[in-house]
Amino acid sequence: MSRLLIQSHQEFEQYLGKKLGSSEYHTVTQEQINQFADATIDHQWIHTDPERAKAEGAFGSTIAHGYLTLSLLPYMWEQVIEVTNYKMLVNYGIDQLKFGAPVLVNSRIRTHVWLEECTNLRGISRVKLKVKMEIEGNKKPAFDGFITFLYHFNN
Template identity: 80%
Template sequence: MSRLIIKSHEEFEQHVGEKLGVSEYHTVTQEQINKFADATLDYQWIHTDPERAKTEGAFGKTIAHGYLTLSLLPVMWEEVLTVENFKMLVNYGIDNFKFGQPVLVDSRIRTHVWLKSIANLRGISKVQLRVQMEIEGNKKPAFDGEVTFLYHFNN
């Protein structure tokens, strides 16, 4: 499947209700988890202590922070589709979001994206997406929810 290219609000509108695509797989490493812990000051042992997670944890190994997985959305979104001809993109909202399955260290994850709706707000495109993060080999997603971006397209 070739990557979709969007250049305007009108081109986005043509895809309402459609699955836009799926990102590439990404492997979540312990180094990435540790760096996220440093950035957010969230050092809970289930994320940062492999030995303790192995012996005391419910999953047998460390797990990624839920917000780490969420923070990967922008890079995965850019793998699904290319948006051109815009001045600025703003994160606007996160709705109906549920973390359904922990992402264990060294898991491979990817994100599926659907265009739920689009609205023209006085020249700004409000794009609402349904996003679901798949963990390779698991039936239950890591998360499922909606994100909203505001695209300021060039005239």
Template identity: 85%
Template sequence: MSRLLIQSHQEFEQHLGKKLGVSDYHTITQDQINKFADATLDHQWIHTDPERAKKEGAFGSTIAHGYLTISLLPLMWEQVVDVRNFKMLVNYGIDQFKFGAPVLVNNNVRTHVWLKECTNLRGISRIKLRVQMEIEGSKKPAFDGSITFLYHFNS
């Protein structure tokens, strides 16, 4: 899949209101879920105990943490857009996220990205994106929301 190349604020502006693309699929594994649980100290059994989740859970298997799915956004963003010529990138905000469907272990997910806003703040580009994570084979997305980045482009 070819990525969109962006090297300046003006190049972002050319895509305002448009879909920028979609990431590759990523498979959510139990190992990834367990490592995320260790990193965040969230070991709730619906995430980390496959046997119990199969017997007692509502989904028949373990599910990924909602925040695990959100944490994949930087990876998936970089698969959609190749931003170059910047000094620094700052995560600035996460807004209006809704979790629509659980991501089960071994599900494949990918993210669709649209450019909602592009604002020049005295040389810093504030980029607001709509992001929607698709679960392969599901009608409902894992999530839908907005993220905002600040790009400090080189002069």
């Protein structure tokens, strides 16, 4: 999979309003869900108890935490684009994020990304991205919304 290469604010601007690309598919495993539960101290049975989730749950299996799917954005973003020539990257914000469908264990997900805004703030690039996480075989996305990064490019 080829990634876009961006080295400056001006190069980001060329893609304003365009789709930047899509990540590869990633399979969400029970092990990953359990590790996320441990890291976040969120052991709700719909995530961590496969037998109970199958017997009592609304989805027939365990589901990934919504925040687990959201936390995969940086990983998937790096599959879409390679940004170089910067000193620092800061997560700046998340706007209008809506979870649309649960991600069942062993589902394959990927993220589609569009460049919504690109603003030069005295040498810092504020990049607002429209993101949609697709669940393979599902019409509804796991989530969609906007994320914003600040790139501190070198001169």
